[in-house]
Amino acid sequence: MSNAVSTAPRAAARVSDSKQTDQRKAALAWLTVPALFFFLVFAVIPLAGVLILSFTSWDGIGAIGAAGLDNWFSVLADPGLYNALGLTFLIMIVSWLVQTPISLLLGVFTAGSQRYRAALAVLYFLPLLLSSAAVAIAFKALLDPNFGLATGLGLPFLAQDWLGVPQLALGLVIFVIAWQFVPFHTLIYQGGVRQIPKSLYEAAQIDGAGTIKQFFHITLPQLKYTIITSSTLMVVGSLTYFDLIFVLTGGGPGNSTRILALDMYLRGFRANLMGPASVIAVILVIIGLALALFLQRLGGKDKQGSQLEGL
Amino acid sequence: MSTVLKSNIQEAGTGLRGGTTAAKRGLGSRLRRLNIPGGLGGWIWLAIIILPVYYVVITSLKTQAGYFGQNPLALPTSPTLENYQMVLEADFATYFMNSAIVTLGSVIPTVLVSFMASFAIVRGSGRFLKLVNGVFLMGLAIPLQATIIPIYLMIIRLNLYDSLLALMLPSIAFAIPLTVLILSNFIRDVPNELFESMRLDGCSEWQTMWRLALPLTRPAIVTVAIYNGLHVWNGFLLPLVLTQSPGLRVLPLGLWTFQGEFSVNIPAVLASVVLSTLPILVLYVIGRRQLLAGLTAGFSK
Amino acid sequence: MKQPQTSRRSFLALAALTPFAVAATTACGTSGPGASSGGGGASMWYLSGEPNQTTMQKAVDAFNSANSSDKISVTYFQNDAYKTKIKTALGANQAPTIIYGWGGGGLKTYAEANQVEDLTGWFEQNPDLKKKFFPSVFGAATVNGKIYALPNQYVAPIVLFYNKELFQKAGVQPPNTWDDVMSLVKTFNNMGVAPFSLGGQSRWTSMMWLEYLLDRIGGPDVFKAIFEGKPNAWSDPAVIETGTKIQELVSADGFIKGFSSITADSQADQALLFSGKAAMMLHGSWTYGAMKKAGQNFVQSGKLGFVPFPTVADGKGDPKNGVGNPAAYMSISSKASDKEKESAKKFFKDGILTDTVINAYINSGSVPIVNGIEDKLDKSEDKEFLNFVYNMAKNAPSFQQSWDQALSPTAAEALLNNIDQLFLKSITPQQFAENMNGTLGK
Numbered sequence A: 001m002s003n004a005v006s007t008a009p010r011a012a013a014r015v016s017d018s019k020q021t022d023q024r025k026a027a028l029a030w031l032t033v034p035a036l037f038f039f040l041v042f043a044v045i046p047l048a049g050v051l052i053l054s055f056t057s058w059d060g061i062g063a064i065g066a067a068g069l070d071n072w073f074s075v076l077a078d079p080g081l082y083n084a085l086g087l088t089f090l091i092m093i094v095s096w097l098v099q100t101p102i103s104l105l106l107g108v109f110t111a112g113s114q115r116y117r118a119a120l121a122v123l124y125f126l127p128l129l130l131s132s133a134a135v136a137i138a139f140k141a142l143l144d145p146n147f148g149l150a151t152g153l154g155l156p157f158l159a160q161d162w163l164g165v166p167q168l169a170l171g172l173v174i175f176v177i178a179w180q181f182v183p184f185h186t187l188i189y190q191g192g193v194r195q196i197p198k199s200l201y202e203a204a205q206i207d208g209a210g211t212i213k214q215f216f217h218i219t220l221p222q223l224k225y226t227i228i229t230s231s232t233l234m235v236v237g238s239l240t241y242f243d244l245i246f247v248l249t250g251g252g253p254g255n256s257t258r259i260l261a262l263d264m265y266l267r268g269f270r271a272n273l274m275g276p277a278s279v280i281a282v283i284l285v286i287i288g289l290a291l292a293l294f295l296q297r298l299g300g301k302d303k304q305g306s307q308l309e310g311l
Numbered sequence B: 001m002s003t004v005l006k007s008n009i010q011e012a013g014t015g016l017r018g019g020t021t022a023a024k025r026g027l028g029s030r031l032r033r034l035n036i037p038g039g040l041g042g043w044i045w046l047a048i049i050i051l052p053v054y055y056v057v058i059t060s061l062k063t064q065a066g067y068f069g070q071n072p073l074a075l076p077t078s079p080t081l082e083n084y085q086m087v088l089e090a091d092f093a094t095y096f097m098n099s100a101i102v103t104l105g106s107v108i109p110t111v112l113v114s115f116m117a118s119f120a121i122v123r124g125s126g127r128f129l130k131l132v133n134g135v136f137l138m139g140l141a142i143p144l145q146a147t148i149i150p151i152y153l154m155i156i157r158l159n160l161y162d163s164l165l166a167l168m169l170p171s172i173a174f175a176i177p178l179t180v181l182i183l184s185n186f187i188r189d190v191p192n193e194l195f196e197s198m199r200l201d202g203c204s205e206w207q208t209m210w211r212l213a214l215p216l217t218r219p220a221i222v223t224v225a226i227y228n229g230l231h232v233w234n235g236f237l238l239p240l241v242l243t244q245s246p247g248l249r250v251l252p253l254g255l256w257t258f259q260g261e262f263s264v265n266i267p268a269v270l271a272s273v274v275l276s277t278l279p280i281l282v283l284y285v286i287g288r289r290q291l292l293a294g295l296t297a298g299f300s301k
Numbered sequence C: 001m002k003q004p005q006t007s008r009r010s011f012l013a014l015a016a017l018t019p020f021a022v023a024a025t026t027a028c029g030t031s032g033p034g035a036s037s038g039g040g041g042a043s044m045w046y047l048s049g050e051p052n053q054t055t056m057q058k059a060v061d062a063f064n065s066a067n068s069s070d071k072i073s074v075t076y077f078q079n080d081a082y083k084t085k086i087k088t089a090l091g092a093n094q095a096p097t098i099i100y101g102w103g104g105g106g107l108k109t110y111a112e113a114n115q116v117e118d119l120t121g122w123f124e125q126n127p128d129l130k131k132k133f134f135p136s137v138f139g140a141a142t143v144n145g146k147i148y149a150l151p152n153q154y155v156a157p158i159v160l161f162y163n164k165e166l167f168q169k170a171g172v173q174p175p176n177t178w179d180d181v182m183s184l185v186k187t188f189n190n191m192g193v194a195p196f197s198l199g200g201q202s203r204w205t206s207m208m209w210l211e212y213l214l215d216r217i218g219g220p221d222v223f224k225a226i227f228e229g230k231p232n233a234w235s236d237p238a239v240i241e242t243g244t245k246i247q248e249l250v251s252a253d254g255f256i257k258g259f260s261s262i263t264a265d266s267q268a269d270q271a272l273l274f275s276g277k278a279a280m281m282l283h284g285s286w287t288y289g290a291m292k293k294a295g296q297n298f299v300q301s302g303k304l305g306f307v308p309f310p311t312v313a314d315g316k317g318d319p320k321n322g323v324g325n326p327a328a329y330m331s332i333s334s335k336a337s338d339k340e341k342e343s344a345k346k347f348f349k350d351g352i353l354t355d356t357v358i359n360a361y362i363n364s365g366s367v368p369i370v371n372g373i374e375d376k377l378d379k380s381e382d383k384e385f386l387n388f389v390y391n392m393a394k395n396a397p398s399f400q401q402s403w404d405q406a407l408s409p410t411a412a413e414a415l416l417n418n419i420d421q422l423f424l425k426s427i428t429p430q431q432f433a434e435n436m437n438g439t440l441g442k
Helices: A002-053 A070-076 A079-110 A115-124 A132-142 A149-153 A166-194 A198-206 A211-222 A224-238 A243-248 A260-270 A274-299 B003-016 B022-032 B035-060 B064-069 B082-123 B127-139 B144-157 B164-188 B192-200 B205-216 B218-233 B237-242 B251-261 B266-299 C005-027 C052-066 C079-091 C104-112 C120-125 C127-132 C135-141 C164-170 C178-191 C204-218 C221-227 C237-251 C268-274 C286-294 C338-350 C355-363 C374-379 C383-395 C409-423 C429-437
Strands: C042-047 C072-077 C098-101 C150-152 C154-163 C194-197 C278-284 C304-307 C322-325 C328-332 C399-401
Touching (some): A002 B144, A070 A274, A079 A115, A079 A166, A079 A260, A115 A166, A132 A166, A132 B035, A132 B266, A166 A224, A260 A274, A260 C079, A260 C409, B035 B266, B064 B266, B082 B127, B082 B164, B082 B218, B082 B251, B082 B266, B127 B164, B144 B164, B144 B237, B144 C079, B164 B205, B164 B218, B164 B237, B192 B205, B237 B251, B251 B266, C042 C052, C042 C098, C052 C072, C052 C355, C079 C098, C104 C135, C104 C328, C120 C127, C135 C399, C154 C204, C154 C286, C164 C178, C164 C304, C178 C194, C178 C278, C204 C221, C204 C278, C204 C409, C374 C383, C409 C429
Parallel strands (some): C194 C278, C322 C399
Antiparallel strands (some): C150 C328, C154 C304, C154 C322
């Protein structure tokens, strides 16, 4: 008798449990509505808008007219597009090659326990606090051949026409981007390094492995996910560099720093060609999606589950 | 991004507090052997970082004559605050207010709606939520810059052109994907048992969200708030296109306009750079621990 | 777990709403000075930069105190920033009541988009006003037979300025022919002085060189064909020769080192001339006034010389031909309220080119586009320069409007971009012509 009494309420509880759970889980869907609203209205719709605008002719001032595939043909046939594409990828790859090793090493460096390293880490972070506009303006002043660093340090080598010679301008852009963003990636790597279990290092030491071996056989492999994260942010981020280059060089000299995003802006808002500018925007989105997907594959980030197991 | 994340927060926290866990000691002794090249590299990089900052600060304190006359790296012989005065008179206080309004007005809603959405995605189930999650993930790869033209059009149609609100709305939208990603990963690591115990206590999902998930997700919330905040504070393209009145300029735009007008007066221009960075610098000095711990926690794997 | 949840939540909600509330109050109708249409009275956007900025501000102040019900508020923008900003403003229907411009292709874009008022009728009602101006200035203000802008300010031809002190030191005369130019380049380079100052980053400054060279070599018909959109008009041999000569000048170090990163907006190019770092400068006549103000007595002590652009051997162009801005042009936004339009028209009639303003322009070394000022010019301390400019404008058989204003904005942007590359020697003159041919008729 007592059994029936005790099981019945528990069974009833179990039934109402799952019903409750379903109700609760359904109700949860409403929580996403605000975020969805913002995102759909101000991100997804403009995305569709870019596609639609690429088939129109609009000078930004007057009415919007239909243009069929004209913009697509003219842009795809324009060598300027390939110049911009080439530059964007060049900056992306070189930036990665420059920033990743430096950030990695600095991350390892600042993860150390010495007191002075913590102090240095505080200072390393400074560039991130500046807006891109501020960084660009500061460097422009810094590179003045007569009153800048060149004269200050007495290094005539620094007194080049940085912003006037195409190749130099490009190199400068890459340098300044690195200057601004290495601190951020350093932080990411620092966090990654701190997570590496000390047991691995102690085991390696017992086995007699030196510091360099430890670095390549333990640190690097353990940082795999960190490298993917940092690289993803770096690569996708480099597609959107605009502020810095706009203020620093404006795309010049000539077209030597006219990356995709800048090319899009100049076509649309200076040359009054909103249609072709939208074509470039679509290309930007496609590349961004492709890159992000590619990097996801590389990192095998399909695991959405918690990684609690195994530790 | 997972629980390794949570243990990392603790690590980062203790590390910053100069704690002496075994991990620190192990890592430290290992690295001490790398000291000379490592140390050297560290100091070199410090020089690279500090030199431009130093140059900017001392030049901003020079008069124009001093700028033309002295060695660029020498300390000013007669330091002056007249440049700063000039910059302040050029409405920089207004620009600062505008930046603050736009930043707060973007970050707070972003974090709020993203937190709620993340909670739903993690705790809920069903096709709808999986779809929403997918939509947000896809959004990670969309650059804001690419959509500036339709956004310009949309803002005009909504009669919001040349307003601070116009700057906030797209910023919120584009900050959501990454915020949702980070927050949902965090919530995912909250042990199920805790949720169960809340449910058994009779709490609704809504209450669970605010009483359990929110406090536990705090480090990640700090991360995303700071990350998004920095982004919006330093944003340039949206204000460039969507505002025109001088009274609505935000700091980066004000900076650019100022340097365009006064580019011959380098000390004044650099003073404006310093002034525009000062607020964040102050926040950094105050909240550095939180900032670094938060950023490390949120992004590292 | 008894935390004050409600208070935290309500605080968050309040915090979230506050910025919106603040923003909403600032969002509805743009507040602040220089506000556009929306209840703030007539507004105007104008270029920053002295001495014109002060002149205009004084004119507006004078008008405002005499016409308190028609007050005009002005916002100043830098030249290059203005050119982009006005477009976004027009696109957003938030343009100021009075729109500053240079006429030509840009004005055509506005007129065809119905963004500016047709002033033909208004001019017919005010014939005195029309007769006040040089007759030649209305050309650039006319689109499809109708007048869409008020000519204003002064005529601004491009002038070859030179530093008399440096020329004395070198013992040379200002150039008459292109060969003179090339030999002067050698002379000054040997002296360690840059032959020509140039604000190359602004690009329209480099364009001035091509405008004159093309006219001297091929005459005004070459550009006329381009303007009319005749196919392959850019491939005219005169264009190629122009490009070749310019690249020869660049290769001979004719321009100051680093010219492609110097902007005209900062007036750094002018500073190079009056500080003795460059011997010559090809620039608009308005720089005379700017240099008078900033040059620390360089102009006042007679060190600034000026000559017409040299001729080119076997060139078809008349050496008296001029190139530059025939005037500045002010249009009225068609989206402004009727009251604002009336205020603007009143300002056009009574405020913008009063005697005070005319005198101010003359004092700063500019020739206003007003008839009957010969006496005033003669009385000025700058009469040498003023008469030089006045005669050039009056007697030029042909006066070509700046290319980037005559052409449509689309073609103009491509032009400036290609000129930039031409001066950097990254493209050949032939490539320049090819690229530009693609923009004909756009």
